[in-house]
Amino acid sequence: MSKRLPSQNGEWINREKPIQFSFEGKDYSGFEGDTITSALWASGEQVLGRSFKYHRPRGVLSFANHDVNIMMSDGEDTNIRADVVPLKAGMKLKVVNTSGGVKHDKKRWLDKISAILPVGFYYKAFHSPRQLFPFWENIIRQSAGLGEVNFHYPRVTKNKTNQFTDVLVIGAGVAGLSAAIQAAKAGVSVVLVDENQQVGGSLNEGYTGDDEVRSTLRALCDDLSQYPNLTCITSAYVAGYYTDHYLPIISKNGMIRMRAKSVIVATGAFEQPPVFRNNDLPAVMLSTAAQRLIHRYRVKPFEKGLVFTANQQGYRAALDMLKAGIELVALVDLRKLQNEPLADELVALGVTIYTGHCVYEALPSANNFGVKSVIVCPYDEVNATPDITKPTTIECDGVAMSAGWSPAAALLYQAGTKMHFDDKLQQFVPQQLPAGVFAAGKVNGVYSLEQRQLDGERAGCEALKYLKVAAGEIVVPAHAETIPSHPYPMVPHPKAKNFIDFDEDIQLKDFINAAQEGFDNIELMKRFTTVGMGPSQGKHANMNAIRVLARIRNLPIAKVGSTTSRPFYHPTPLGHLAGYSFQPYRQTALHAWHENANAEFGQVGPWMRPAYYKKAGLTKQETIAEEVLAVRKSVGLIDVSTLGKIEVHGTQAAEFLERFYTGSFASQKIGTTRYALALDEAGVMMDDGIAARMAEDCFYLTISTTNAAMVYREMQRWQQIWQLDITLINVTGAYAAINLAGLASNEVLTKLVKDEAMIQQLKSGDVADLTVQEMPVRVIRVGFVSETAFEMHVPVNQAMTLWLALLEAGKPYKLQAFGTEAQRILRLEKGHALIGHDTDGLTNPIEADVTFALNMQKSFFIGQRSLKIIQKKPLNKKLVAFTLSAVSPHQAPLECNLVIEHGEITGRVTSIAFSPTLQKYIGLAYVQPQQSVASSTFEIRTDSGDLIKAVVVKAPFVNEVQGTV
């Protein structure tokens, strides 16, 4: 049976383009422009979903994405909001959250036992006996959720883009359109966003029988197209407000991150349902939903309807229904004394109006698939009580309901707007708006058509003035019509099923029970009842919940307040948030060589570094061990270009280092290096490296790879404070660095320099600018991985030449390139701790046993004051070197395994590795100070629970003297 109405100007469907689709295995057709729901409703289907908890049949409620009665899957996407998703040819749709189809859902029995499943029952019912909890948990988890996640969902990268505008107008109803046009007239850039497919908001369906409305919409749309500086984005919603007018706009294809200079919120209001028994039956819908069906899609909401209202909106919807040819059996108005101007018009058209009455309950047709009739009773507004001694049963097949409005103010709340409850409007309205944010229309408490238009123009002018553009002064008269929202549209019923939150099947009695349980604060009540926590996020439920709580506690609504609104205010697919992301990576100048040499890369900070070089026939561990032994027995080569490198120039360069690092630098000789340890102000170890003095007024610093950017940033920050005569130059990317390490490194390097004596003269810790293979190279004699090692720094464009020359010169010594895995073992063999690996965000130098790097006699260094305090306190832990004896690989502890003493945790392992040189496990661990003496023992608990004995030793584990290990 088709419910499609005759064609009308302004309808959103294209009748010349029919669309075929299937729903629950049956074929249907609709038109281009239809939503899934409108096509199905036009085809006579009104059971389009099942409720979340009790699996009750559901149909249209808001028809505006303010509820989730109708959620579908097309086999690929799940939880499709059928009310607003356009119909597409070939769709094969099924309702989510059913077992056996929407009409024969096997879980409908849950509705029969709903009395024993009130809110919060699972909080109390299943926690004991404890052994049974997994059983109940399994059942609850199977029942929870709506659609099923599609694990084969295709990866579609959503667009993310940044845009900017002078004025962002959110909502393209009459207020938003007027505001946007007003701003655009002044020449500023304007972006207008609306969640609907077409602009106009309620002008598209409210009062549509009225020519004034139609001409207003046409005039505004004509105006809109005149301004090239005005961009209109439809089918998109603004999901949140972030500081400085930064707002994400979500559309089907992705996200626009909009930075606006000013924001006009003209988001309108959500219609709110009256609460009566069976107000969730299919064909009981909000009055605006009925209007949308009629005017946008030309579909009859029902044949023989009744309007249950408490405001003027119900009267307007009644007139629209009559004009669409729907039989209107009655209009029931909760208010006893009313002076609605449209009432006479309705009476003249033969409609019976019951004032001071309520719909006590809707009686269902077979299987609860629709409405058979309603019972109407007199209603005491003061006590919110129906007089059930005088019932009237009225036959009908549908109910349009309207009890009032809730402002769509989520973005205003998120922006920090102070709202207050206006008793004359029965609505929260903005009291104090943040700078640059403006409200217009229903969200601002303005309801009549003329006033909303004027209010939009006023907001446009105010935004212009905020942008320092000349604009007029517009005053909007106060609201003079009847109150748009009823203060308490609740009809109690002993058998309940009078729903407040349709998402979660929450009934009036659930709130009363929650309050009796002590959850009588709005935030607590929300969490206990879960009102507003479903996919609708309270759009159709929160205001009624607040009214119920206010009545229970006998408080004014202003005192009850509202729950916190957080972005995103509307559920958004994770794909939109994920989109594409930027994960920058850096490659050294030797990257191509590493690739050709079969490097297995790992990311260290942003850098791609060879972890090791794969070799045929060898396992990873064997390969790494071979690289380690090459250094220990002869010579190895590693690309350390990733080290941070900073030049400090200026007459106060030494003074800067004295302040920034813990050691002494003023007395440092030119041509030498010193260990440089940096702390934060709390005395926590931040980084360590080498400071090479190249001239009286020039130091060359190396920083660890992962900390390079942070250290440079900190140096710049401190220089801003200290204002010393220095210049910092970050040369990290400009210089490559290569470390030639091992007993034979001296001989390899000697082959490449003109003056061999220069190499022989370089002592540990020396630095010199030498000529290697005709290239100027800065050579630092460092002992991080080997006592005999040379770190060579060259401009990046010369790195490959130097690297290849070293490889060639090293051939007689079986020189081998090694990666970061071998480097870690080599440094551990030398007993060096790595900051960030062997320390954490709380470790100080005393605990890490690097007090040799502290010059506490200096007048100042960063963190010194904190260290002085720390020194006075007992030491809690100390980093020690340890070895394990006779431990097989599967028994060996891992990093982060705990040190246990008498069953208590006393420390943890920070580094552990099997030393190919020593053929045993070695490591570093934090232990209690009394356990730190050499030869002490402690126990490490492994992942398997075994306790492994470790012996404290004095580092380094490996010492290279006179050409031997």
Add this chain to the structure above:
Amino acid sequence: MNISNVNEYLRFGIKGSHAALWLQQQGITTPDSANHWVQSSQSTMVLRFGQGEFLIEDQSGGQVVAQLLAASQAKPLGVYEVPRADAAFRLSGEGVERVLAKICMLDITHELQANALLMTQVAGVSAVLLKEGSGEQSSYRLWCDVSYQAYMLNTLSNMTSLIETSEPN
């Protein structure tokens, strides 16, 4: 969008309290204020990053960088050479602003007017961005550390493909 790699242009970086004065003594026209650039001669750009920090880039045929490198060997007081190793790109074509809107969070059409330059994050990497020319002849220049070259080129190419294949928001 067309992406040209122009790493081969010669560059000279300089920093220090006397850097501006020294450049002027070498006959180089410098921008009056930080975060601006000028075309010092037909083939030389001068970018000013701060009160005392500059990048001079010779494009095809430019001779200025070589002169400055020679002059800087005298190590004048308060002037320090900044070794440069840049990945440098020229971006042009009608899609360039759409691509940049995806990878840069600043309003480039507004911020890059009147020879302004931006030191900002582009695709998560510290970069310098400016606009050359005007109208259909305009193009954007982008500099970042050379170690990011592969990443930046890959990202720019991916974003170009994305705007060509996907519907606009």
